[in-house]
Amino acid sequence: xxxxxxxxxxxxxxxxxxxxxxxxxxxxxxxxxxxxxxxxxxxxxxxxxxxxxxxxxxxxxxxxxxxxxxxxxxxxxxxxxxxxxxxxxxxxxxxxxxxxxxxxxxxxxxxxxxxxxxxxxxxxxxxxxxxxxxxxxxxxxxxxxxxxxxxxxxxxxxxxxxxxxxxxxxxxxxxxxxxxxxxxxxxxxxxxxxxxxxxxxxxxxxxxxxxxxxxxxxxxxxxxxxxxxxxxxxxxxxxxxxxxxxxxxxxxxxxxxxxxxxxxxxxxxxxxxxxxxxxxxxxx
Numbered sequence: 001x002x003x004x005x006x007x008x009x010x011x012x013x014x015x016x017x018x019x020x021x022x023x024x025x026x027x028x029x030x031x032x033x034x035x036x037x038x039x040x041x042x043x044x045x046x047x048x049x050x051x052x053x054x055x056x057x058x059x060x061x062x063x064x065x066x067x068x069x070x071x072x073x074x075x076x077x078x079x080x081x082x083x084x085x086x087x088x089x090x091x092x093x094x095x096x097x098x099x100x101x102x103x104x105x106x107x108x109x110x111x112x113x114x115x116x117x118x119x120x121x122x123x124x125x126x127x128x129x130x131x132x133x134x135x136x137x138x139x140x141x142x143x144x145x146x147x148x149x150x151x152x153x154x155x156x157x158x159x160x161x162x163x164x165x166x167x168x169x170x171x172x173x174x175x176x177x178x179x180x181x182x183x184x185x186x187x188x189x190x191x192x193x194x195x196x197x198x199x200x201x202x203x204x205x206x207x208x209x210x211x212x213x214x215x216x217x218x219x220x221x222x223x224x225x226x227x228x229x230x231x232x233x234x235x236x237x238x239x240x241x242x243x244x245x246x247x248x249x250x251x252x253x254x255x256x257x258x259x260x261x262x263x264x265x266x267x268x269x270x271x272x273x274x275x276x277x278x279x280x281x282x283x284x
Contacts, residue, residue, distance in 0.1 A: 001040060002179040003145065004050070005029060005058035005103075013056050015039070016048070018179055023048045029060040033232040036128050036144055040182060057101040058147075058180045059126060060233040065096035066224055067122075067151060067168060071214050071239025078247035091215045091223045094164045096151075096174055096237070104178040104270045108152055109277040111170045116253025117152045117274060120240035121198045121206055121262035123188055124149035125217055126180050127236070132229035136218035142230070143217070145182035148270045149237045150175040150198075150262040155246050155253070171277075176235070178268045186266070189216050194265035196241060201258055208241025210264075215239075 002018040003026075015032040016023040024044040026032055032039050057063075069092040102108065110117055128144035151168065152175065158167025188194050193211030197204060215223070220236055245252040254260055256276040263269040 001182045001184060003058045003182055004177075004179055005056040006053040007056045013061060015058055017044070018050065021050050023050050023053060029058075029233070030062075033060050036232060055103045057098070057103060057176050059098065059101070059176075059235055061098055062231075063098045063233045063235055064231070065098060065101070065174065065235045065237065067094050067096055067237040068092060068215065068220055068239045069094060069164065071220075072208055072212050072241040073214060074208055074212065074242030078242055078244055087214065091220045093224060094168060097169055100169050100172065100174040101176050102172045102174060102272070104175065105272075106172065106175065107273045107275045108170075108172045108175065109275050110254070110256060111154050111157070112277055112279055114154045114156050114170075116245075116255045117170070117173065118155050118245040118253055119198050119200065119206065119260050119262065120151035120153060120244060121196045121208075121264070122149040122151050122237045122240050123194065123196065123210055123264050123267070124176060125221070125236040125238060127221075127230045127232060127234040129232050130229060131221065131225050134222050134225040134230075136216070136222040139218035139221035139225075140187065142221065144232075145180040146188065146264075146267055147176050147180045147235075148178070148262055148264040148267045149235075150260065150270055150272060151237055151240060152254075152260075152272070153244075175262070175270045175272045177270050181267050189213070189218075194267070196264050197262070198243065199261045199263075200252075200254065205245070205252070206241060206243030208243070210238075212241065213238060
């Protein structure tokens, strides 16, 4: 089952199932995430044309986004060179705001004073129910579904201090979607895992597989939930493989006019045009 979000004429975010170019509304996002499995079992009668909808991230506005840094060994060497960070013994978690999320096709601006934005294709996990003190073995029972995510990064701000928050929360820098794939994607840790790619202006820039995660989805959920109780609609971005722009020699970043497309097997593509920021630098 594929889920999308949209905003109705009153500005309320809704969750709907997607079937081709048709959407079947399930409930307002807050109501849906109060009991996702009950709503998924329903058979809504209303059918809407997706082309007429104002799409929105398919999570509640209260969603928290937990991001995991350095979670592919192919990315660990890049991080060591860029920030002096070693491969973490435990999941390295930092936060994003829900307000940074955008949908497939929406544009992302380059912040003032940044040389450009960097790309990070990731598999995102969406939590289905309240989960506190969860074991790694039981963790996947609390997963609603998965989505493709691009952790667009403002590297200058990120690397100026040991804290990632500003560099990971630039305006409109969290493309997610195109859907949440619920109950059908399987286990990303099984077999060869799922392939992740990034293309910039049609050129392959990044490639990896979820089998190469340093910390599995179960381990990450267990580690976070031991301290912070996870809530329905929370998102966990599980890290990016090697091939980021700043890791190249010379570095390559996204500039206005570029287009970046990230894709995860079974989950779909998210396309993001890069645009200039409307704000002039302070003091000009």
